Amino acid sequence: MSNPSKAKGTAWESLVVNYLRLMHNPAARRNVQMGAKDIGDIDGYYLHALEAKAERTITLADYIVQANREAVHAGQPFGCAVVKRRMKGVADGYVVRDLATDVRLVNRLKIMEEALQDADFGRWSDIDEELREAA
Known part of the structure; x- marks a missing residue:
């Protein structure tokens, strides 16, 4: 090139x-x-x-x-x-x-996590623990 x-x-x-x-x-x-x-x-x-x-x-x-x-x-x-x-x-x-995009992303994440907590709290808890340990 x-x-x-x-x-x-x-x-x-x-x-x-x-x-x-x-x-x-x-x-x-x-x-x-x-x-x-x-x-x-x-x-x-x-x-x-x-x-x-x-x-x-x-x-x-x-x-x-x-x-x-x-x-x-x-x-x-x-x-x-x-x-x-x-x-x-x-x-x-x-x-x-930009901040506007990041807020939209974090709001989506928050809403989806709340939905998973409501639908299957045990699965949400397992995923949350796994991701916290990986951080």
Whole structure:
């Protein structure tokens, strides 16, 4: 690849996809660029359009605008950017979204947890304990 910046971005996207495949969703994959109706860089991050960024100068506001726009194009409720942290590995990257998106996400999580507690408290309790131990 003759463009070093593009190569760096592609390498970061690949690292993020590999991490997601291992830790979250084996079907995670890089998306084909769609031009004006782009749907994000990576598919397979549950409920999200994901924009991967590995740039020297970090411009969070631009990343969030792009991620939110691409979430709409992808038909996903949430957009986020995964930003490379300099001199660190993929697991140390930053997942960034605006507060409005994060509140919608946390509200959804809260409602779903309450529904699971009502439907099957024992299952909710087991899952809660397992996730707390893993943290």
